[in-house]
Each structure stands twice: as C-alpha cells, then as structure tokens.
Amino acid sequence: MRRDDVRFAAAARDDGIHKISKFTWRAGAAGVACSALMAVAFGHHVATTPSSTDNNGTSQSHQPASGNNGSGTNQGSSGTNQGSGGISVPAQPPAPAQGGGQVTSGAT
Amino acid sequence: MTTLAVGTDTFSVFGTTATLLVSDAGRLDDARNIADTQLAAVDLACSRFRPDSELSRLNASGGAVIGVSELFAELVEAALRAARLTDGDVDPTCGQALEEIGYDRDFAVLQAAGARSPRSGPAPQSVPGWRCVLLDRKRGLVQLTNGAQLDLGATAKAWAADRCASLIAAGTDTGVLVSLGGDIAVAGEPPAGGWAVRVTDDHAAGPDAPGQTVTIRSGGLATSSTTVRTWAVGGQRVHHIINPATGRSAISSWRTVSVAAGSCADANTASTAAIIRSEAALPWLQEACLPSRLVRQDGTVETTAGWPSDPGPA
Numbered sequence: 001m002r003r004d005d006v007r008f009a010a011a012a013r014d015d016g017i018h019k020i021s022k023f024t025w026r027a028g029a030a031g032v033a034c035s036a037l038m039a040v041a042f043g044h045h046v047a048t049t050p051s052s053t054d055n056n057g058t059s060q061s062h063q064p065a066s067g068n069n070g071s072g073t074n075q076g077s078s079g080t081n082q083g084s085g086g087i088s089v090p091a092q093p094p095a096p097a098q099g100g101g102q103v104t105s106g107a108t
Numbered sequence: 109m110t111t112l113a114v115g116t117d118t119f120s121v122f123g124t125t126a127t128l129l130v131s132d133a134g135r136l137d138d139a140r141n142i143a144d145t146q147l148a149a150v151d152l153a154c155s156r157f158r159p160d161s162e163l164s165r166l167n168a169s170g171g172a173v174i175g176v177s178e179l180f181a182e183l184v185e186a187a188l189r190a191a192r193l194t195d196g197d198v199d200p201t202c203g204q205a206l207e208e209i210g211y212d213r214d215f216a217v218l219q220a221a222g223a224r225s226p227r228s229g230p231a232p233q234s235v236p237g238w239r240c241v242l243l244d245r246k247r248g249l250v251q252l253t254n255g256a257q258l259d260l261g262a263t264a265k266a267w268a269a270d271r272c273a274s275l276i277a278a279g280t281d282t283g284v285l286v287s288l289g290g291d292i293a294v295a296g297e298p299p300a301g302g303w304a305v306r307v308t309d310d311h312a313a314g315p316d317a318p319g320q321t322v323t324i325r326s327g328g329l330a331t332s333s334t335t336v337r338t339w340a341v342g343g344q345r346v347h348h349i350i351n352p353a354t355g356r357s358a359i360s361s362w363r364t365v366s367v368a369a370g371s372c373a374d375a376n377t378a379s380t381a382a383i384i385r386s387e388a389a390l391p392w393l394q395e396a397c398l399p400s401r402l403v404r405q406d407g408t409v410e411t412t413a414g415w416p417s418d419p420g421p422a
Binding site for chain 1 (some may be wrong): 116124127129158192193265270285287289290291292301302303304305306307308309310316317319321322323324325326327328329330331333366368369370371374378396397398399413414415416417
C-alpha cells in the first residue's frame with residue numbers, strides 16, 4: 001500500500017508539472033503572437049510620433065498624425081540620401097564655379 | 109564651364125521675385141503655366157495677408173476644427189515636418205509673434221509704411237509650439253490649440269519651389285530650376301555643368317553680388333539671412349526669422365546661411381534653423397552631412413560637409 005501511495009503521488013506530481021509547463025508554453029506563445037499583432041497594427045506610429053525630448057511643454061498627445069510617410073523622407077527630388085538628422089542630403093554637394101550665376105540664392 | 113539655360117523667365121510672386129530656368133526654351137511657356145497655376149493655389153491656401161486664404165480662416169477659427177483642402181493639409185504637414193526635424197526651431201506657430209513685431213501686412217506695404225511703433229501689451233514670450241497644430245490628413249481637418257496662430261512663411265515658399273520643379277520636369281520633360289525669392293529647387297536633367305547659382309545675402313542682388321558661385325544638379329538650395337526683410341520697431345531693427353523660444357527676431361552669429369539639401373524645403377528648413385541655432389548650427393550641419401555656407405556677422409565664411417571652399421570674405 002505504501003509503495004502504491006508513493007507511486008500515485010509521483011504520478012500526480014508529474015501530471016501537475018506537465019500541466020503547468022503546457023500552460024506556460026501556451027501563455028508565452030500567445031504573448032509573442034499578441035506582440036507581433038501590436039507591432040503590425042501600431043508600428044507606423046513610431047515614425048509619426050516625435051520624441052518626448054523635443055517638446056516645448058505641451059502634451060505629447062497633442063501631436064497629430066502629421067502625414068503618411070512621417071519618416072523624414074524628402075519631398076520628391078531624386079537621388080537624395082537621408083541625413084543623420086532626418087533632413088535629406090543632396091545626391092552631390094554643390095560644385096565650385098567661376099563667374100556670376102544664372103540665378104541668385106539669397107534671403108527674401 | 110557652365111552651359112547657360114536656354115529659357116529664362118522672371119516674374120513677381122508672394123511679394124518677391126521668381127525665376128524660372130528651363131533647359132529647353134521651347135517648353136518655357138508650358139513651364140510658366142504650370143508654375144502660375146501652382147503658385148496661385150499656394151498663395152490662396154496659405155497667405156497670411158489674404159482674408160480669403162485657408163490660413164486666415166484657420167487663424168480666425170478660435171480653436172475650432174476646420175476642414176481644409178488637400179493642398180493646405182500638405183503645406184501644414186511640410187511645416188510640421190520642418191518643426192519635427194529641427195526639434196521645434198522652425199516653428200509654424202509664429203503668427204502672433206510676427207504680428208507683435210509689426211509684420212502684420214505684406215512686406216512691401218510694411219516697408220513703405222516706415223518705422224513701426226512697438227505694440228503695448230505683455231512682453232514677448234515663447235510661441236505656443238508646433239504641437240498645438242493638430243492635423244488629420246485622412247479627413248482633411250486642422251485645429252489650432254492653445255491660441256496658436258499659424259504662419260507658413262518659413263516653409264511654404266520652398267515647398268512650392270519643389271512642387272513647381274517636379275511638376276514642370278514631369279510635365280514638360282525638360283530640366284528646370286525654380287527660384288522663389290532665392291529658394292531654389294531643380295528637377296529633370298540639368299544642363300551640362302549644372303545650374304550656376306550665385307550665393308549671396310540678398311536674392312535681389314545681381315549675379316555678381318558679393319558671395320560665391322556654385323553649381324547644383326539636383327535637390328534644392330536655400331539661403332536664410334537676418335540682413336534682408338528687416339524693419340524698424342521703436343528704434344530697433346527686427347527681422348522675420350523668429351526664435352520660437354523667445355518670440356522675438358533671432359539673434360545669431362550668422363548673418364546669412366546657405367544650405368544644399370535633397371529638396372528645397374529641406375534646404376530651407378536647415379538654413380532657417382541654422383540662423384536660430386547660432387554657433388550650435390555648425391556642428392549640427394556637419395553631423396547632418398548638409399553642405400552649407402555660413403557667413404558670420406563680420407563677413408567671414410565657414411563651410412561644412414563638402415561645400416566648395418570660399419577663399420574670400422563675403
């Protein structure tokens with residue numbers, strides 16, 4: 001009898017461990033799935049929401065979703081690259097030239 | 109050696125001078141028609157001095173949610189983007205601050221009126237801030253909170269230059285340069301040698317004015333300065349570049365900053381921010397890899413990120 005009791009207790013223990021392990025794995029998998037879904041659903045907000053450090057005092061929630069691209073890309077000129085600050089850099093820097101210009105760039 | 113553009117047109121717009129260069133003179137009329145249509149639409153959308161503009165309607169809305177055109181929404185978005193990229197140094201909510209220093213009418217009228225008297229009332233303070241501008245692009249809605257008054261002068265002209273250049277290049281299949289008061293955008297195939305641009309303090313100066321000549325082939329080039337568009341208020345000279353932190357004309361180490369970027373809007377954003385950031389602009393522009401030419405108040409020149417060296421004082 002005593003040996004049967006021990007065997008029964010061990011079986012019950014193993015069964016409990018198995019159930020907990022199974023539950024833990026399922027909960028983990030569900031968490032991963034939820035995280036992936038949230039990343040897909042809200043990932044674009046990372047690009048449109050400014051950092052909290054560049055606020056000048058007003059609430060973060062006041063920031064509108066100001067655009068579709070929002071990622072700091074430039075507006076249409078070809079052959080440009082992205083500068084480290086998000087401002088697009090020219091495909092090539094201005095080149096030196098002699099004489100006057102065809103047009104003048106100065107303040108208005 | 110630079111090849112001269114074969115088609116040139118100069119006209120007035122936005123209270124300043126526009127210049128249109130095309131590499132195929134036969135397409136100049138078509139290019140001008142496209143530019144006229146676009147510029148008229150931009151003016152109607154965002155002029156601060158037209159009571160019938162969308163911007164005036166928004167500023168008078170008292171914080172209500174206003175339905176706006178797609179064009180106006182794009183202009184607001186461009187202004188918010190400039191603010192975001194400069195940590196708020198180029199801020200579109202400077203409307204009230206500009207009015208308080210007397211810039212409450214077209215600049216030609218302002219100049220003709222002579223010195224202004226300082227306004228009575230509380231001392232200037234920081235502007236409400238770009239986060240007070242709520243934009244819903246999908247539904248075409250804009251709202252100004254916290255008493256913000258919008259001014260798109262810092263970005264709209266450069267944005268319009270980009271818009272005109274890209275539409276003209278696409279619509280006429282020619283290389284084009286659009287200059288709106290010195291904010292320059294180019295698109296399409298440039299002439300051999302590129303477009304030659306004289307960089308100087310005042311866009312209205314001639315092609316041989318003190319400064320430097322460079323060529324560009326794509327993107328944009330813009331210049332901001334504290335020496336132009338100035339007027340007197342109570343015996344003090346003020347200018348139109350507002351420091352959002354103080355609500356006053358920016359005090360800067362630089363009298364003029366020129367920047368080349370991937371678009372005219374970005375070039376103008378950087379040059380305006382550089383005036384406001386003063387000494388801090390130099391490492392900022394360098395780190396952002398933006399070719400720039402900065403002229404100190406005494407005329408000495410600094411350059412960054414591959415801008416051609418400039419041997420002489422400006």
